[in-house]
Amino acid sequence: MTQLTILRYPDPRLHTVAIPVTAVDARLRKLAGAMFEIMYEAAGIGLAATQVDVHERLIVIDVSESRDQPLVLINPAIVWASAETRVGDEGCLSVPGIYDGVERSIAVKVQALDLDGKLCVHSAEGMLAVCIQHEMDHLIGKVFVEYLSPLKRNRIKTKMIKQKKDEERDSVS
Numbered sequence: 001m002t003q004l005t006i007l008r009y010p011d012p013r014l015h016t017v018a019i020p021v022t023a024v025d026a027r028l029r030k031l032a033g034a035m036f037e038i039m040y041e042a043a044g045i046g047l048a049a050t051q052v053d054v055h056e057r058l059i060v061i062d063v064s065e066s067r068d069q070p071l072v073l074i075n076p077a078i079v080w081a082s083a084e085t086r087v088g089d090e091g092c093l094s095v096p097g098i099y100d101g102v103e104r105s106i107a108v109k110v111q112a113l114d115l116d117g118k119l120c121v122h123s124a125e126g127m128l129a130v131c132i133q134h135e136m137d138h139l140i141g142k143v144f145v146e147y148l149s150p151l152k153r154n155r156i157k158t159k160m161i162k163q164k165k166d167e168e169r170d171s172v173s
Contacts, residue, residue: 004038004052008164009095010157015141018050018057021074024117028058032072032115035060040067044093046131048138051094059112059135063127071122073112076136079121081105090134090144096163098156102147104133 007014021028031054039047039060049058059073087101107125110132114120124132134144145153 004034004054006038006042006047006051006093007053009092009143009145009160011094013053013055014050014094014138014143016050016055017141018048018055018139021056021058021113024074024113024115028056028074029115032058032060036062036070039093042093045127046135047093048135050138050141057139059132059139061128061131061135063131071128072115073110073122073132073135074114074117076110076112076132076139078108078133078136079111080109081133082107088130090130092134092144094138094143095145095156095160098145098159100145100148100152102134102144104130108132110136 031049035047035049035052035058038052039045039062045063046059046061049056057075059076061071061073062069082105084106085103086106087103089099090102091099106129107123108129109121109123111119111121137144145156148156
């Protein structure tokens with residue numbers, strides 16, 4: 001597998017809608033493993049395949065402090081979400097260094113395949129519920145900054161473009 005890199009906002013590939021996974025096989029298990037590696041290396045708690053330019057419905061998550069509770073969701077679908085919501089600060093590996101308030105359901109139930117191809121239902125609340133909703137947005141081509149005002153979103157876009165140019169300049173010199 002080629003080395004995965006996390007796409008950064010405003011990369012247009014982040015807006016690609018992911019297609020359903022058709023086979024849970026060795027290739028997919030290898031991809032999930034590589035996604036966990038890059039997520040842990042970047043100190044993240046969740047990563048959607050879309051963020052590494054693989055446009056399939058695959059998410060990896062680990063919200064544990066000990067980083068030993070990996071969760072893989074293949075073709076996830078939220079089958080229930082609480083009516084009660086909360087605004088909480090979110091960040092994203094594709095928008096490094098930016099955090100802002102996003103309103104999310106405080107609890108969800110998600111149905112997905114696991115790495116054995118078995119259908120599972122997971123109940124989640126708190127940080128895990130937020131993370132699932134955030135990563136599922138990536139699968140439909142939505143980045144969390146799209147919940148923010150156009151003014152904030154444009155400021156973030158400008159900052160990310162400048163940051164990328166600075167990094168490219170620094171790597172050349």
